[in-house]
Amino acid sequence: MHLCTMPERLTEMLMDTWTPLIILWITVLPSIYMAPMNQSQVLPSGSSTGLKRLNEEQRVLHRSKRGWVWNQMFVLEEFSGPEPILVGRLHTDLDPGSSKIKYILSGDGAGTIFVINDKTGDIHAMKRLDREEKAEYTLTAQAVDRDTNQPLEPPSEFIIKVQDINDNAPEFVEGPYHATVPEMSLVGTFVTKVTATDADDPVYGNTIIKTALPNMDREAKEEYFVVIQAKDMGGHMGGLSGTTTVTITLSDVNDNPPKFAQSLYHFSVMEDVALGEPIGRVKANDLDIGENAKSSYDIIEGDGMDIFEITTDAQTQDGIIRVRKPLDFETKKSYTLKVEAANIHIDPRFLSGGPFKDTATVKIVLEDADEPPVFSSPTYLLEVHENAALNSVLGQVTAHDPDVSSSPIRFSIDRHTDLERQFNINAEDGKITLATPLDRETSTWHNITIVATETRNHSQVSRVPVAIKVLDVNDNAPEFASEHEAFLCENGKPGQVIQIVSAVDKDDPKNGHYFLYSLLPEMVNNPNFTIKKNEGEAFLCQHEEIAVCSRFPGRAEAEPCAVIFAFADNTLSILAKHSGFSRQKQEVYLLPIVISDGGTPPMSSTGTLTIRVCGCSSDGTVTSCNAEAYLHSPCACGALFAVIVVLFVTLRRHKNEPLIIKDDEDVRENIIRYDDEGGGEEDTEAFDIATLQNPDGINGFLPRKDIKPDLQFMPRQGLAPVPNGVDVDEFINVRLHEADNDPTAPPYDSIQIYGYEGKGSAAGSLSSLESSTSDSDQNFDYLSEWGPRFKRLGELYSVGESDKET
Numbered sequence: 001m002h003l004c005t006m007p008e009r010l011t012e013m014l015m016d017t018w019t020p021l022i023i024l025w026i027t028v029l030p031s032i033y034m035a036p037m038n039q040s041q042v043l044p045s046g047s048s049t050g051l052k053r054l055n056e057e058q059r060v061l062h063r064s065k066r067g068w069v070w071n072q073m074f075v076l077e078e079f080s081g082p083e084p085i086l087v088g089r090l091h092t093d094l095d096p097g098s099s100k101i102k103y104i105l106s107g108d109g110a111g112t113i114f115v116i117n118d119k120t121g122d123i124h125a126m127k128r129l130d131r132e133e134k135a136e137y138t139l140t141a142q143a144v145d146r147d148t149n150q151p152l153e154p155p156s157e158f159i160i161k162v163q164d165i166n167d168n169a170p171e172f173v174e175g176p177y178h179a180t181v182p183e184m185s186l187v188g189t190f191v192t193k194v195t196a197t198d199a200d201d202p203v204y205g206n207t208i209i210k211t212a213l214p215n216m217d218r219e220a221k222e223e224y225f226v227v228i229q230a231k232d233m234g235g236h237m238g239g240l241s242g243t244t245t246v247t248i249t250l251s252d253v254n255d256n257p258p259k260f261a262q263s264l265y266h267f268s269v270m271e272d273v274a275l276g277e278p279i280g281r282v283k284a285n286d287l288d289i290g291e292n293a294k295s296s297y298d299i300i301e302g303d304g305m306d307i308f309e310i311t312t313d314a315q316t317q318d319g320i321i322r323v324r325k326p327l328d329f330e331t332k333k334s335y336t337l338k339v340e341a342a343n344i345h346i347d348p349r350f351l352s353g354g355p356f357k358d359t360a361t362v363k364i365v366l367e368d369a370d371e372p373p374v375f376s377s378p379t380y381l382l383e384v385h386e387n388a389a390l391n392s393v394l395g396q397v398t399a400h401d402p403d404v405s406s407s408p409i410r411f412s413i414d415r416h417t418d419l420e421r422q423f424n425i426n427a428e429d430g431k432i433t434l435a436t437p438l439d440r441e442t443s444t445w446h447n448i449t450i451v452a453t454e455t456r457n458h459s460q461v462s463r464v465p466v467a468i469k470v471l472d473v474n475d476n477a478p479e480f481a482s483e484h485e486a487f488l489c490e491n492g493k494p495g496q497v498i499q500i501v502s503a504v505d506k507d508d509p510k511n512g513h514y515f516l517y518s519l520l521p522e523m524v525n526n527p528n529f530t531i532k533k534n535e536g537e538a539f540l541c542q543h544e545e546i547a548v549c550s551r552f553p554g555r556a557e558a559e560p561c562a563v564i565f566a567f568a569d570n571t572l573s574i575l576a577k578h579s580g581f582s583r584q585k586q587e588v589y590l591l592p593i594v595i596s597d598g599g600t601p602p603m604s605s606t607g608t609l610t611i612r613v614c615g616c617s618s619d620g621t622v623t624s625c626n627a628e629a630y631l632h633s634p635c636a637c638g639a640l641f642a643v644i645v646v647l648f649v650t651l652r653r654h655k656n657e658p659l660i661i662k663d664d665e666d667v668r669e670n671i672i673r674y675d676d677e678g679g680g681e682e683d684t685e686a687f688d689i690a691t692l693q694n695p696d697g698i699n700g701f702l703p704r705k706d707i708k709p710d711l712q713f714m715p716r717q718g719l720a721p722v723p724n725g726v727d728v729d730e731f732i733n734v735r736l737h738e739a740d741n742d743p744t745a746p747p748y749d750s751i752q753i754y755g756y757e758g759k760g761s762a763a764g765s766l767s768s769l770e771s772s773t774s775d776s777d778q779n780f781d782y783l784s785e786w787g788p789r790f791k792r793l794g795e796l797y798s799v800g801e802s803d804k805e806t
Contacts, residue, residue, distance in 0.1 A: 090121030107139030175244030474599025
């Protein structure tokens with residue numbers, strides 16, 4: 001018995017092809033069992049007989065006896081037809097042909113994909129198979145007795161392999177592809193790699209794409225579309241193929257210089273354009289993109305290189321021309337500039353193609369504008385003496401219209417800078433005159449603003465500051481720096497300096513102050529006192545050296561020099577002519593002193609020095625001046641003794657007076673009783689309001705007598721006495737403030753009752769003493785209209801009224 005592994009239909013289809021080969025094979029090996037050239041062919045099997053038909057020259061081969069020897073079958077993939085495909089046939093030598101043997105199949109796909117005829121052993125494929133899904137199936141075959149189901153032979157395992165056919169085309173899994181390569185790349189430059197896969201051939205290869213053309217220019221063509229086709233079976237007829245696309249983009253390189261769109265640009269601008277304002281734009285185009293297209297602009301030639309500047313707009317790559325300095329149509333009416341645009345990033349590979357820059361000419365024409373007046377000076381400084389006459393001319397300002405039309409100018413003073421209107425100005429010629437007197441000692445500087453306005457166009461206005469310095473004239477007499485009072489010791493010596501005084505002068509002479517002191521003519525021969533001027537030192541600078549030349553102010557013997565440095569003391573010493581001054585004879589002396597300056601005209605004043613005679617110690621320290629003079633008399637001693645006695649008696653009388661009042665006298669009010677009867681409201685003489693002011697406590701702290709304070713505080717300073725006739729409400733407010741700030745006040749309310757309701761009120765009296773109505777007559781409904789804060793109060797009164805009704 002043999003196992004047939006070729007399907008019947010496949011045998012019929014390939015019979016014509018294989019018949020000659022089979023005949024040749026049979027002819028060459030007539031005595032060998034039919035066996036495949038590889039192990040996939042089925043081997044014959046038998047139960048009791050072996051192979052005996054070998055040539056006698058050949059050695060007889062023996063094999064172990066078994067029911068069947070086989071291991072694999074084959075079936076073509078994707079093969080289909082109206083009937084199931086015969087894969088192979090199982091047969092055992094134990095089958096006598098009586099149909100007592102039953103064939104059983106188990107394993108992968110048994111009963112579903114592969115079905116066996118249990119009588120004949122034929123195996124059929126019931127479905128269309130795909131090798132790419134499953135390449136082989138492992139099954140188990142067994143022959144059993146049909147009646148008893150007892151195995152006749154041990155089960156045997158075999159494999160059914162699905163044979164491949166070319167049913168899958170190549171695929172580009174990662175397609176479509178995108179690649180980038182720089183423009184102007186050399187031929188053979190790597191671009192990208194594409195990969196195709198074929199399910200029928202797992203070792204399908206890759207494809208590399210390279211540049212094939214030289215000088216590919218991005219500016220001419222930026223993208224290329226390439227179609228790649230992959231074929232199997234070596235491209236022979238009957239093979240399958242797959243395609244994909246590759247988009248190749250040329251990246252930019254800096255191979256193009258900037259180029260101005262035009263060689264000449266014209267711009268016009270008003271002469272009064274603000275500094276920094278753009279007046280025009282130029283553009284150098286570059287065919288490149290990104291960083292390769294960036295350019296910088298510069299002004300390389302022209303008559304306005306210092307007047308204009310050019311910058312690059314980072315967004316548009318335009319060159320922006322701006323004004324650096326003020327323009328003046330009347331001075332220059334046009335400018336010519338030469339600007340250059342150059343690439344910032346240059347590729348050295350393309351330098352041989354020429355410079356990566358370009359130039360253009362720019363003409364700028366100025367237009368006349370109506371400009372405000374222009375002063376001849378940005379500031380003015382005028383000087384005037386403080387004694388200048390009214391309407392005298394202090395100075396002059398000038399201005400002109402810079403325009404060609406040259407409008408007349410009118411001048412005025414900004415009165416916000418001259419609130420006191422001390423100055424005037426001639427509107428036609430700009431002369432400044434004095435309107436009110438000046439005083440250098442009050443104000444040394446005056447700063448005003450002069451306004452120049454065109455008569456033809458009042459909107460054209462200019463301003464200029466004018467500083468007016470007031471020069472000093474000698475119009476103030478010197479005087480003592482302070483009120484002096486000298487003290488003379490009774491035991492003083494002749495020639496002793498009693499006092500040193502100084503003088504001041506509001507004027508400010510150029511060479512400084514120099515004062516002259518003298519006594520009045522009638523007191524030149526004063527027998528008690530004399531004066532002495534304290535002089536300073538004078539230094540002169542000659543030949544860049546400083547030397548002492550003479551006593552100030554005489555310097556006639558000195559040679560002329562550049563500068564004289566004078567240090568004047570300007571103080572005066574008062575000296576006593578004799579000793580033996582006595583307070584008993586004269587306590588105070590008055591000494592008039594004349595103070596003169598050296599100005600032109602000279603000014604002088606008289607100051608009186610008060611000299612008081614005092615008692616001094618041996619070292620000259622003043623101990624007393626006039627108090628002891630009264631103690632030396634017997635009358636004074638008696639009066640002092642009398643004062644001491646009165647004070648002693650008064651203290652003894654108040655010693656036993658208790659500080660705390662008794663409980664039965666504890667009251668909360670101070671009641672003042674009067675024995676006289678007043679004359680009514682019209683009587684203003686019968687009652688003195690000063691009584692309410694509590695004169696006993698005006699000058700100091702008056703402790704409360706109704707309680708005993710826990711802590712003792714220092715008496716506070718009492719308020720000033722209130723004059724008689726003051727209004728009562730003011731008096732009450734003063735006392736209320738005093739009570740609020742009293743640190744000894746006890747922590748309870750003290751009611752003070754006053755029968756005064758004020759001078760009058762629009763609301764009338766708040767007292768209910770004379771009210772004729774009662775609470776029951778009042779309506780409190782208005783409380784609900786006062787807002788949420790009075791809502792609860794209104795409810796309480798409403799409840800009260802309802803309770804009364806019930």
